[in-house]
Amino acid sequence: MEAVPPISALSTARDDCWIPSACSLCYGTCSILAHRVDGVLVKLEGNPESAAGKGRLCGKGVSGLMTHYDPNRVRVPLRRTNPKKGMGVDPGWKEISWEEALDEVARRLKKLRGEDPRKLFIQRTTTVTSSRTPIQVFAAAFGTPNRSSAGGGLHCGNGAHLISGIMHASWSVVPDFQYCNYAVYFGASKGHSAGHASCSNMGLAAEARARGMKMVVVDPMCNFAAAKATEWVPIRVGTDAALALAMGNVMVNELGIYDAPYLRAKTNAPYLIGPDKLYARDPESGKPLVWDLGAAAPRPYDAVSSEAMALEGEFPVNGVLCRPAFELLKNHLKNFTPEWAERITTIPAADVHRLGSEFAREARVGSTIVIDGVTVPYRPVAAIAFRGSQGHVNSVYNFLAVDLLNQLVGSADMAGGCLGFNPACHGYPETGRPYFVPKAGPDGLMITGIWMAHHNPYPIGEPRMPEQVGLQDLFVLCQTSPFSDSSDREEMWDKLDLPYRPEILLNYGTNSLMSIGNKETVAGALAQFKFVISIDLFLTESSDFADIVLPDCDYLESLDSRPNFPFIFNLPGGLGEWCWPIKQPAIQPDGEQRRSSDILVELADRIGMREDLNAAFNVVLKLEGPFRLEGERKYSYEEVCDAELKNNFGAQHGLEWFKKNGVIKWPKKPEEVYWRHFVDTRVPIYWEFLPVLREKIAALAEPRGIKIPQRYYEPLPDWIPCPAHVTNGAFDLYAFYYRDIIHTNSFTMENPWLDEAARLDPYSYTIAINAGTGRKKGLVDGEEIWVETDAGRRVKGKVHLTEAVHPEGLGIAACAGHWGEGMPIAKGKGVFFNDLLEVDYDHASPVNLNLDLCVKVKVSKARGVGR
């Protein structure tokens, strides 16, 4: 591998050019134009040609220059000389050559692969979307299933992506801003912060607001989305399911408003359920049965037209009385009255009732709209959820209860409703690629057209004795697992006879010591690796455990053919344009940094797994025909990118074309955006597979002493409290963290422009407590306080007394509070919320293993000066 290849000159005489590329300050990956003058990057702007960002950037995006030019960036490979590893223990970094670094890393990895490739554990930051494919193919070629996104995955996705995947065939959900009239946000900030399609969503949400869309934001804190809301609904932390279920009850049982034709045709609502909670099945075909009202008999679901299916009643199947799933749901919802919800959530019963009524009425069940000459159902209401509501032990039900509202009124992926991000695409007109559309799978339930990796959310996996470090092959609904770092990981591995232990960690860009949970627990896990390789922009707190650090090129120095693909991740949803941007370097690194994609390809060659790597690229990128990678030929990453682009868009649209033009785009069709109306498939409003799954997991786990609580595996969502919801004496506040618009994870506090803005912001670096609550505790705005859990974990920070927080809430922004020396701007700024979190099975969802992110705390004044 050579050093970074020279950038082809795009200008003539003087160096003054605008280079189209992609941002990586958060995973939104909006398209950018980077302005370079005389070899210096002087401005970053949006790319108006691209639907990703639409020519604009948030505060983080424009500030990328200051991360790029940060003198604290790692410039040369480093190797530790101090054999002792520990938090704050100086590794004794020594500069080494690339040859020495790659030689050692490759030697160790090759040896490990010969012993047992599963002993390699790979971590990557969610922020750099371009790292996904290189790491996926490297892991597949190497032969390890062990991969994690550190905190970004453990905190955020196990609920949101699982349910968005099963119910909407997408990674996340968003209101159809163009047509929605009434959006309810549960612990989400789509269009008001960062994340999926961030800048595009900001424009779309603002336009919706200007048009008069009503936005109701259910959140313990009034910031970002709630700040712009028509109505802020303060809620006790982690109780979203209670509100959503009560709203559903009002809609279905009191008002009788629900979309019966949608439920009959597009969900498993009519499937007959026996007293064992499972589908009644046709004895011949095994297919779930429905009650055919015309024939007055049970028939397989695909043998009856949906209009004839019963939604309610009790019917005999082989002498056993069964009920349609909808009947069970309807009755189940009766348990959740507005008065009951008030006790759980602190939201007044009258408001709960009103919200349910408003949602139901605004849904306009039964209406249609004509868009571009195409008639689609019109349901201008959306209930969306994201990180907040699913970051609890009750992760699955919290999120599912919210999405049920969309399913009940038929607004899922309909005009004005709750959209998945681009679940269906018919492809670039000239090539028909990329093509993906959801379709019906086992039991008629939906399989995604595309996914981010290859473990599709449905059909769910078959639990087995695990061979993955994270135990995801047993807990099959989990994507990112706590068991790579948890305090009980050894115990779990022992109990489940994990046949090996992880030995080498390859880390790309994560600061897992800060992003996962309390640092002592994670430090223990990091210290156990025999060898740690870390590819980084900066030395982080986690670097204290690295053996070799490799300096990473940043996004302005890197190349990737697919920063915004799959489209389910960070291309704007709804109507508009399809858009495929690339990321290309705008400048050379000024040290010895190399691109991580090139590093991985080089390592693959040195390890001797080139043919495996090529095969993995072929599958992941779906390379076919003349663009398929052959045998052991040593393609550079640039060549692979060129092959992908030509494979998708034709031989004339390779890397050179994209370097000049930046993006390729074509118009979306209503049949793509509102695919659900046109595709014959169903989603589960009754998760029949959950009790089935529990049996299988329990059969393996419980004899080994691991409890699989049935309560979480019932087919209908329920309210289940977190550990924090138990009254606990002096520990009377619910601490939570939230995403800040000015910061991404633990990364951007090092950026001095962003840090400067955050220091001037009332919330970014402070601990937000309700002013009334704070005054009762004798706190003074701006003073230093301790926040402490009943496990004795504590963090210190400045309190900000505010009206904009629930009286029981304590809100801390982002993942701040750095203590390391490698990021001196970030050091000491903000509060390290994650230090309050336990990382173990008891503090994770027993279904999807998402970490419980709320914790009961008490506050006290911190005496003395400084930290």
Add this chain to the structure above:
Amino acid sequence: MNVRLFGILAILAKERSVALQMGEGATLGDVLTELGKRFGGDFADHIFRVEGEMHSYCGIFVNDAMVNDLNEELRANGPAAEVGMILLMASEGG
């Protein structure tokens, strides 16, 4: 026909290239079953989610194109079919 194994499959089988004699009209599913017989239960578990169904993370190429359908017949006439297999077991998150 020829099967080329990659990644963990090659490591489990301890072989890269496997020559198979399959009858006329042999399907992809037949080939996979044959491989399972040859390399044992652990190998088969890595390919099949349940009997007759591949794991979604099993990627298969037949000659130049990707194939998902276990019922797809492989060409037995003319040149031997080249089948390539790799597992993409690492899930994604975040």
Add this chain to the structure above:
Amino acid sequence: MVIDLKRCIGCYGCQLSCKAEHGTPPGVFFARLLKQEEGHYPTVRQLFLPVLCFHCDEPACVEVCPTGASSKAPDGIVDIDPDECVGCRACMMACPYSQRYFLDEQRHYFPGNGATPYEQARSERHPSGVVMKCNFCRHRISVGKEPACVANCPAVARHFGDLDDPTSTVSRLIKERGGYTLHPELGTGPAVYYLPA
């Protein structure tokens, strides 16, 4: 200029795209975002208020400038000629909106490391010892672009145009939405209007 507070989401895009366009030193913000919460729990609103120089019709800063360094151009932009400015800072005292900045000495964003290549490329625009401020990105509008803060806003919350033309977007928005200025009683006649949240 018109700033639509209904659209603004407080992303700091204006503050930072201005900083990125001009390379202003630490502590200097030609455009800035202010935040204020209003009301009492649970009836709370957050106000996001982007501010900048208002390029007033009767600028107090120009009036007090002893050297003529501060002036109002025919197109309405209030600007400072750094060669004429002697750094007396009378203008900073006169400006009722605190939108002028002054540095005694050069400051850089990575203290102890000197200027980054980006800051070096921009440093001559911000000499110490003279007052500096927003000039509506004169270098951009002269080539047909909008000011950086306007062009960049992801919520499309900022508009720039000719207030003397009743058919311009800015004029129409002010009329249709009831645009207002901040503290008009101070009498300087700001040329930046806000649309209600």
